[in-house]
Amino acid sequence: MRIIAIFLIFTFVFACGEVVAEASPTEAGTLSHEDFTSYSTCNRCHAITTSQWEGSMHYHAFDDPFYKEELKLASEKTNGSLDVFCTRCHIPASVVSGQVPPINNPDISEEAAEGVGCDFCHSVKESSEIGNGGYAVTPSETKYGPFEDSESAFHEAQYSEFYTKSEYCGMCHQITHPTSGVVLDDTYQAWSESPYAEEKVQCQDCHMTPGITEFEANPGRAGSGAPKRDHISVHNFAGANVFVTGILDEDDHKEMAIERLQEAATLEIDIPENAQPGEEVAIKVSITNSGAGHNLPTGLTEARQMWTQVDIKDSQGRKIYNSGNLDINGTIEDSIVYQAIYADASGEPTLKLWEITDVISDNRIAPTSTATEIHNFTIPTDATNPIIVDTKLLYRSAPQHLIDELFEQKEYEVPIVEMESVKGGINGEVESEGTPGFGSVVGLIALLTIYLFRRNM
Ligand code: HEC
Ligand code: HEC
Ligand code: HEC
Ligand code: HEC
Ligand code: HEC
Missing domain, CATH: 2.60.40.10 (Immunoglobulins)
Incomplete structure (x- = not known):
């Protein structure tokens, strides 16, 4: 409880207009793992999207060996006082469902162990805070996304403008140290002060389309039986991680990271x-x-x-x-x-x-x-x-x-x-x-x- 309070104080609050709402961040352990659905279910109809995400650093945010070693050390050296802080972004479903901490819980359920997974991401309708995992997650029958007219037999679908904006990514890609207040990762902040923000080029334009440095349309179908659309997003989330994608034999994602660095x-x-x-x-x-x-x-x-x-x-x-x-x-x-x-x-x-x-x-x-x-x-x-x-x-x-x-x-x-x-x-x-x-x-x-x-x- 004390940790949560500390990190809320230091959480960045940006004025970012209509996409950020009043919802307060979901606290650790307030949901159940049964509230979330495993990606293997989403895969039945969203197979292409799933194959892109599998192998990404979001998929590996939990089993990434570099992260795991650092987390172990951080936890030891701080007597566990940062466990919730660290895991909140790397394995969010398990934190809100109370399965982590302990960071080495051997009985973690399938739905909770997915790193940054499908159902977690598509259950965040809004967020009141940028940074330090300030998300409000409400898992339910409804999946939120970028389409205004989406229909699925399996779930309700609801449009949320938030998904199309950098503020969405900024929930986790902006990190402030919970006690010293030093900014440890300024990815969102640097973007928000750049010409890209002025020209409304979002994280999604470079990281969720085939264009590495700008938006490029990707026509196709978002699910089985779905209508053909002018653009559906790419879920590779390619970054610059050639090291860990290499250790984990994710050759495609490794190549994408090399290509991105070269651009x-x-x-x-x-x-x-x-x-x-x-x-x-x-x-x-x-x-x-x-x-x-x-x-x-x-x-x-x-x-x-x-x-x-x-x-x-x-x-x-x-x-x-x-x-x-x-x-x-x-x-x-x-x-x-x-x-x-x-x-x-x-x-x-x-x-x-x-x-x-x-x-x-x-x-x-x-x-x-x-x-x-x-x-x-x-x-x-x-x-x-x-x-x-x-x-x-x-x-x-x-x-x-x-x-x-x-x-x-x-x-x-x-x-x-x-x-x-x-x-x-x-x-x-x-x-x-x-x-x-x-x-x-x-x-x-x-x-x-x-x-x-x-x-x-
Ligand atoms: C890090 C959060 C995140 C994860 C993980 C994630 N998505 Fe998405 N997804 C998004 C965002 C953001 C968009 C909207 C992008 C845009 O429109 O610019 C989106 C769009 C979609 C759409 C709408 C169609 C399209 O492709 O544009 C579907 C369907 C979808 N995701 C399904 C999935 C499935 C299935 C998984 C797991 C395999 C998944 N998502 C994982 C954030 C995520
Ligand atoms: C606000 C969300 C957030 C918090 C809190 C957070 N991380 Fe991360 N972490 C990230 C993001 C986003 C990345 C990816 C950044 C990048 O690609 O360089 C990352 C990357 C990492 C990496 C690099 C992994 C790699 O494969 O290169 C390590 C190690 C790591 N985090 C450890 C920690 C530890 C230890 C803590 C707690 C002291 C922590 N993180 C807290 C979001 C977070
Ligand atoms: C039985 C098939 C089926 C399953 C299973 C399924 N979906 Fe869908 N989903 C669809 C179809 C079809 C669409 C419509 C796509 C479109 O409108 O282009 C859709 C749309 C979506 C959208 C877009 C919503 C919007 O308004 O933008 C998201 C996000 C989404 N699904 C996420 C998920 C997630 C997460 C899972 C797993 C928990 C999942 N889906 C499981 C068939 C399915
Ligand atoms: C104009 C295109 C563009 C935009 C906009 C953009 N990125 Fe990137 N991103 C790149 C390129 C190119 C790289 C590879 C070079 C690098 O590491 O910075 C990259 C790398 C990254 C990395 C890996 C960094 C590392 O070294 O580990 C992360 C994480 C990331 N971006 C997240 C984001 C987020 C979050 C946003 C929005 C706040 C965003 N990006 C906006 C093009 C973009
Ligand atoms: C729930 C928290 C969360 C959200 C929301 C989120 N990310 Fe991430 N992201 C992470 C974490 C944690 C990692 C690092 C995992 C690791 O390296 O172990 C990561 C890694 C990445 C990487 C790979 C970086 C590399 O070094 O290769 C990219 C690219 C990226 N995210 C882009 C995005 C974009 C774009 C969005 C918005 C559509 C987004 N993320 C939303 C938590 C999140």
């Missing part, structure tokens, strides 16, 4: 056309958050990392300059890392979200903004031309040492995704190989821009 940013380099041996050269690297409707990176903010790797060699492959490589422990060397760094009560940096009491720094890239880096080096007197400048934008879900500490067998290597790559030459042309897939197009555009820029000098 998120553009990388440009500005290098001199010519430089003499012994000359000091400065190259400019610009990273633009061109595709994400929130900060880049976002989400599990204390852990996600994005950085550039700059590799400069002469034409015979002799090293001139390097930054952004990993050392043997997997730590990023000599590079600006785009990330938020938080402090614990003693002012030391911490990756443990329950310990966070302050923000030390945050240089993540806001939607449509650009970050610029300058790299300086000297052309060696014996360098052979052309000098090759190879730049990559990289992303990983967590620092390797965090994962090594959580999993004592050290069984997981955190994959690094190449989001973009650009190559250029000093004292001669260098062909860009480009990032495979979508990235290469953007890479080429960046190269072309540099080429045109240099030609016009």
Whole structure:
């Protein structure tokens, strides 16, 4: 009871017009698991939607090994005082039905163990609060959704505008620490302050349609026997999680996450056309958050990392300059890392979200903004031309040492995704190989821009 009271005080309350209503958040343990229906029932008529959701991080929000290990540690270190807080977003049906906590309940029922599931999501008609799982859930015969004229023999269907708006996702994708009040995940907030909000581009437009960076219609039928519609939503909920989708062998969702990361940013380099041996050269690297409707990176903010790797060699492959490589422990060397760094009560940096009491720094890239880096080096007197400048934008879900500490067998290597790559030459042309897939197009555009820029000098 005390925990609930604390976190209500710190819950973000945003003024977001007509979609947010008076309903107060459903408290833990006030419903029964029998109030919810398992997704296996929804699957009978919504098979395509179900196959998209199965394998998503919503489906895995409960059995995600990274989450489970952190939850165990958080619970131990705080004597269980954050159990309701943490589980409220990751396994909501089990919290409102009183099956969790305890966090290791072995007898959890099928309906409650579904992570962020169909029936939970479609039983939230409205919410009075954004963030910290401030949902009011009313499971019943009625499923709420985006259609005004939907009919089903199995359940009542009711239109709710809430489902079509970012505020819906903001119930869980905005996290404030229950005692220190520090914002731990600002995905909704960053979106709400961005040009996307102004232009009414919602989370759903990028995350529930085939378009990764904008709305794209997906014509089809939403259920068996349902009418053909101009657009039905996609329930893959693809994000950036290449790490855990990989551990859990969700290959399709892993590929979607890679593709999404490769659409998120553009990388440009500005290098001199010519430089003499012994000359000091400065190259400019610009990273633009061109595709994400929130900060880049976002989400599990204390852990996600994005950085550039700059590799400069002469034409015979002799090293001139390097930054952004990993050392043997997997730590990023000599590079600006785009990330938020938080402090614990003693002012030391911490990756443990329950310990966070302050923000030390945050240089993540806001939607449509650009970050610029300058790299300086000297052309060696014996360098052979052309000098090759190879730049990559990289992303990983967590620092390797965090994962090594959580999993004592050290069984997981955190994959690094190449989001973009650009190559250029000093004292001669260098062909860009480009990032495979979508990235290469953007890479080429960046190269072309540099080429045109240099030609016009
Ligand atoms: C995280 C919450 C969430 C989960 C989990 C979820 N949905 Fe949805 N669903 C939505 C939202 C939001 C929309 C409306 C999206 C829009 O219109 O932009 C929607 C739309 C729908 C629709 C309307 C038709 C369509 O596709 O647009 C159906 C049917 C549906 N969901 C069924 C399901 C089923 C079945 C599952 C489980 C396999 C499921 N949903 C899981 C949030 C969720
Ligand atoms: C017997 C078949 C059947 C079952 C079982 C079923 N549905 Fe549906 N559902 C439909 C049909 C048909 C529609 C109409 C789709 C349309 O209008 O395009 C529908 C519509 C919906 C909508 C859209 C409502 C709206 O107004 O936008 C949602 C949400 C939904 N179902 C969720 C669920 C969930 C969650 C489950 C499992 C608890 C479920 N359905 C089980 C057949 C079914
Ligand atoms: C009931 C809480 C809840 C709601 C509502 C919710 N989410 Fe989530 N979502 C989660 C949790 C918890 C996870 C992370 C699970 C994990 O990684 O273990 C997640 C993960 C995701 C991911 C995957 C992130 C990655 O790293 O790959 C995406 C994308 C996402 N949600 C989008 C949405 C969108 C879009 C909406 C609104 C239509 C929404 N979510 C509504 C709780 C929620
Ligand atoms: C303009 C398109 C766009 C909009 C709008 C958008 N996203 Fe994203 N989202 C992306 C792209 C691209 C990525 C992959 C890059 C990244 O991680 O930021 C992403 C990644 C994510 C991730 C994974 C983050 C991580 O690193 O683990 C989550 C969670 C997420 N989005 C949720 C949301 C929510 C919630 C909203 C609405 C408040 C939203 N997104 C709005 C495009 C968008
Ligand atoms: C307000 C809802 C909410 C609360 C409260 C919450 N989480 Fe999460 N959690 C999320 C969402 C949403 C994501 C997905 C963000 C992303 O994709 O980066 C997530 C992601 C995570 C991840 C990353 C999983 C992965 O696969 O990368 C871990 C670990 C985690 N949460 C642990 C915790 C712990 C421990 C607590 C309690 C101290 C907690 N969470 C409280 C919503 C919540």
